[in-house]
Structure formats: structure tokens, C-alpha cells
Amino acid sequence: MRIRSVIGVDRDLNDSQTMTPMIDIVFLLLVFFICVATDQVVEMSLPTELASGDVSAQETQPQDSWVTEIRLHLYPGPGDSGTVVEMNSRILTSFPEVKSTLQALADVSRESPVLLNVEDDVPLGDLVQVYDACRSAEFELINFVMDRPAAKYGM
Secondary structure, three states: OOOOOHHHHHHHHHHHHHHHHHHHHHHHHHHHHHHHHHOOOOOOOOOOOOOOOOOOOOOOOOOOOOOOOEEEEEEEOOOOOOEEEEEOOEEEOOHHHHHHHHHHHHHHOOOOOEEEEEOOOOOHHHHHHHHHHHHHOOOOOEEEEOOOOHHHHOO
16 A cells, blocks of 8 residues: 655645746846846957166156245224235235235135134125135135134133
8 A cells, every 4th residue: 555645745846946936046147147248348458669778767856835825814904994904914005905916826826725814893895805806816725714712612
């Protein structure tokens, strides 16, 4: 008498179910590698002529840098004389003189940082006029100098 085995039937069914996802993955990888392989650029050697003889580096001299800070200090003048502009310890008397001096400095080095130190009593219009002169001279870096209040930070 022959006894049917339930184990054998399940094993056959499980074997076919476990192979199906693996076959799907293999086909997906095959399609992926075919697509990737078709987009490759053919590499070729380009002929180049190399110089024969001694290869040596020439020593270069360090060049002087023209980059220097431009400090503009704006403060109210005595009486009603208006705003005084002090540029690197040199007092400029009028805004056209400030603009022409900034343009001359920008022609030498636009990388020089401009530091604007503005007192509290300076009218906003004068500050904007000096700032616009710096922008029209095309300086790359314009910063405002601020004092840290000592009472707020406990100093």
C-alpha cells in the first residue's frame, strides 16, 4: 500500500514559487546592464607630442598685493558743516571727492574690503550716498563696522 506524502506536493509548489522572483530579478538586471552598456562613450587615445629634454619648474617671485582695507569713518562735522568723511586718516571735504577717490582705489584693486564706520548722528542720506559711491566703484566687499554694547554682554 502506498501512502501519499503531503510533504512532496508542498515542496514542488514552494520550489516554483521561490524561483519566480529570482528569475524576475535576473531579467531586470539584464535589462539594466543592457541599457547602461549602450550609453557608454568610446574612449580613444589622442595623439600628443611631449616636449623632449629637461623638465624643470621656474621659480616665481611673490608679487606684492595691492589689497588693503579702506576704512571710511563718517561722523557729524562741527556745527552745521554736515558729515565729515575720513578715509584711512585722511579727511575728504566733499562727496564728489569721496566718489573720485573711491573710483581711483577701485581701479587699483576691487578686492580691497571697504569698512564703513558710521556714527549715530550721521544722516541716513549721507550714509546711503557713501554706500552708493562704493557700489558704483564696484568694490567686491563692503562691510559696516559696529561697536558691541558693553552693558548688554556684561563687558
